[in-house]
Amino acid sequence: MNLEKKMKIIKKGVEEIVPEQELINKLKKSEKEWKPLRVKYGIDPTGHDVHIGHLVPIRKMREFQDLGHTGVIIIGDFTAQIGDPTGKDESRPPLTAEQVKENAATYMEQLYTVLDRNKTEVRWQSEWFGKMGMAEVLNLLGKFTLAQFLAHDTFRKRYENGLPLGMHEIMYPILQAYDSVAVKADIELGATEQKFNILAGRDMQKYFNMPEQVAILSPLLVGTDGLQKMSKSLNNYIAVNDKPFDKYGKVMSIPDNCIINYFNYATQVSPEEIEKIKKELDSGDVNPKNIKQRLAREVVQMYHGEEKAQIAEAEFNRIFSQKDVPTDMPQYSVDKAIWIVKLLTETNMCKTSGEARRLIKQGAVKIDDTKVTNADLELRVESEMVVKVGKRRFLKVIPLN
RNA sequence: GGAGAGGUUCCCGAGCGGUCAAAGGGAACAGACUGUAAAUCUGUCGGCGAAGCCUUCGGAGGUUCGAAUCCUCCCCUCUCCA
Numbered sequence: 001m002n003l004e005k006k007m008k009i010i011k012k013g014v015e016e017i018v019p020e021q022e023l024i025n026k027l028k029k030s031e032k033e034w035k036p037l038r039v040k041y042g043i044d045p046t047g048h049d050v051h052i053g054h055l056v057p058i059r060k061m062r063e064f065q066d067l068g069h070t071g072v073i074i075i076g077d078f079t080a081q082i083g084d085p086t087g088k089d090e091s092r093p094p095l096t097a098e099q100v101k102e103n104a105a106t107y108m109e110q111l112y113t114v115l116d117r118n119k120t121e122v123r124w125q126s127e128w129f130g131k132m133g134m135a136e137v138l139n140l141l142g143k144f145t146l147a148q149f150l151a152h153d154t155f156r157k158r159y160e161n162g163l164p165l166g167m168h169e170i171m172y173p174i175l176q177a178y179d180s181v182a183v184k185a186d187i188e189l190g191a192t193e194q195k196f197n198i199l200a201g202r203d204m205q206k207y208f209n210m211p212e213q214v215a216i217l218s219p220l221l222v223g224t225d226g227l228q229k230m231s232k233s234l235n236n237y238i239a240v241n242d243k244p245f246d247k248y249g250k251v252m253s254i255p256d257n258c259i260i261n262y263f264n265y266a267t268q269v270s271p272e273e274i275e276k277i278k279k280e281l282d283s284g285d286v287n288p289k290n291i292k293q294r295l296a297r298e299v300v301q302m303y304h305g306e307e308k309a310q311i312a313e314a315e316f317n318r319i320f321s322q323k324d325v326p327t328d329m330p331q332y333s334v335d336k337a338i339w340i341v342k343l344l345t346e347t348n349m350c351k352t353s354g355e356a357r358r359l360i361k362q363g364a365v366k367i368d369d370t371k372v373t374n375a376d377l378e379l380r381v382e383s384e385m386v387v388k389v390g391k392r393r394f395l396k397v398i399p400l401n
Numbered sequence: 402g403g404a405g406a407g408g409u410u411c412c413c414g415a416g417c418g419g420u421c422a423a424a425g426g427g428a429a430c431a432g433a434c435u436g437u438a439a440a441u442c443u444g445u446c447g448g449c450g451a452a453g454c455c456u457u458c459g460g461a462g463g464u465u466c467g468a469a470u471c472c473u474c475c476c477c478u479c480u481c482c483a
Contacts, residue, residue: 162479225428226439235411235428253438289436296437320437339450355430358445362431376450390431392438 001067003027009063010216013056013265015192018199018215026186026214030069038121039064040185040213042074042176043111045103050110051237052299053221053230056265057189058114060218064187065119073111074179075104078125082172110240113303121183125175128182140174143207144200149173152196173197177204185213192217193229221265226255244304248312249392251296256288259295267298325386329394334381336400340365341375343397349389364390 006027010017017023030037039061043054061071077100108122149155149170158165173196180188180201188198195217202212220229223236230237238250254262259281263274277294280286293313301309318324332347341356343349344365350356357375359365365372366388367379379397387395 164478224438249438251438256437256439258439287436288439292437292439316437341450352448353450354448355446357451359431362445364431 003031006067009067010060012271013218014060014216015219016195016215016217018195018217020214022212023187023214023216026211030186036119037064037069037186038072038184039069039187039189040072040074040180040183041189042076042079042179043107044076044080045100045107046080047232048103048106049232049237049239049241050107051230051232051239052266053191053223053237055111055114055240056218056221057191057216058111059268060189060216062114062116065116069119071115071120072183072185073108073115073120073122074183075107075122075124076176076179077101077104078129079172079175082166082168082175113240123183125179128178129175140178140204141171143204144174146170154196173200174204177201180213181205181208181210184210186211187214187216189216189218191220193220219265222254222258222261224250224254226258238299240303244300244308244312245315247300247303248296248309248316251299252292252316254292256292259288259292262295262299267295268302269298320391325388326394329386329396331396331398333398333400334379337378337380340372340377340379343379343387344389347395349387349393349395359389 003024007024010023026037029035041057041061065071077097080100080103104124112120150159152173155165155170176197177200179185181204185201185205188201190198195215198213198215198217202215205212222228223230223234224238225234225236228234228236238247242250251262260274260278263269263277264271269277277291281288281291293316296316297309297313300312304312315326319326330347332343334343338346340360341353344356344359345351345353350359356365360372360375363371363373368385369388381397381399384396384398387397389395
């Protein structure tokens, strides 16, 4: 494959490459010397769920792997203790070592849905930071100035807005930067908000007299609310572990004006095809719903395959367009009769009895398509029936025996 | 160490002795509508088998018939001075 073609692949869906010429040089050199480039991406094992926004750079890593390069995943067991200050205005509570370990394992599992295991190197920060002494830490700190950090938006904003900013938090970019030294990264992937940290990596490598890494920055995927970046704390994310139907539904819940954005960064649809879709959308001849359904299919398909995507779509249409019941739903057996509110709370259809009463009052509870109006209803269960709460909660109630 | 400002329900933020389960906004949920779990409009939004009761306003005590509101001590955050 020629260089131009490679660059086209690499640049797809990428916001910025700093500096681009250096990347070209590295690719050339790598080819000449038959030496794969080391492409780094760091994760902080702070939770269980990986969302599809995280996977934007990960997919880029896979593309590098397919071009013969090595993916290096850094498990940020030290940075996880800090919590990435980037793009946040709050500190994060520290995690225990066990939590970190557990999270790391589930994270990797999810990343391997995209990555090529054989070309992935997993490294833990504790490999190098675990044995680092104070003298070395001071040395690393001395390479940056406070002004540099305060010039950085996230730090400055927190500082200016009078929000707490822990001393340890400014260590975050320094640790991340040193990771690049430790693993001899040629390239570091990340979302655009990572620019500062990744560029700090370049500086750090320079101080250690090694070739500087190239930053490849992906755009941030906007969350399902269509406003803020996809993130766990904002609960606007589509998780890798979400069931196909939920992924499908969540995509359908994005505002229409994000459709193209999602096509670009959350699917593998080609830029030419996306251009076509965009024209269709703009022309107004096509119902955006149909285009969004295609998007949802593409997203689900990427993680679960074509068949599951079809099923998810069929199910979605059943439930929301035809207002039918799903093919599969949780079951609950009842002996003779049960108080409706009790039924709803017992089965977790509602969190509290207050919520159950409220929903009944609002006309959200239906039994076999008949609205329940009385919150005192003693439901007699003599045959199978379907209880529906709102549009999305279903339960099949069956008589005992 | 000194001086000042703060900590309120999921989040932001008003309240400064009773009318406070606490304004307003956001999120969330529901209903209507629809082309979708889009958009828009409306409603709900601490718990309890519930016209009553119970628990909440950083923590622990106290004053009062009555405290998110006043007092004491403690914890935490921010600003300025050093």
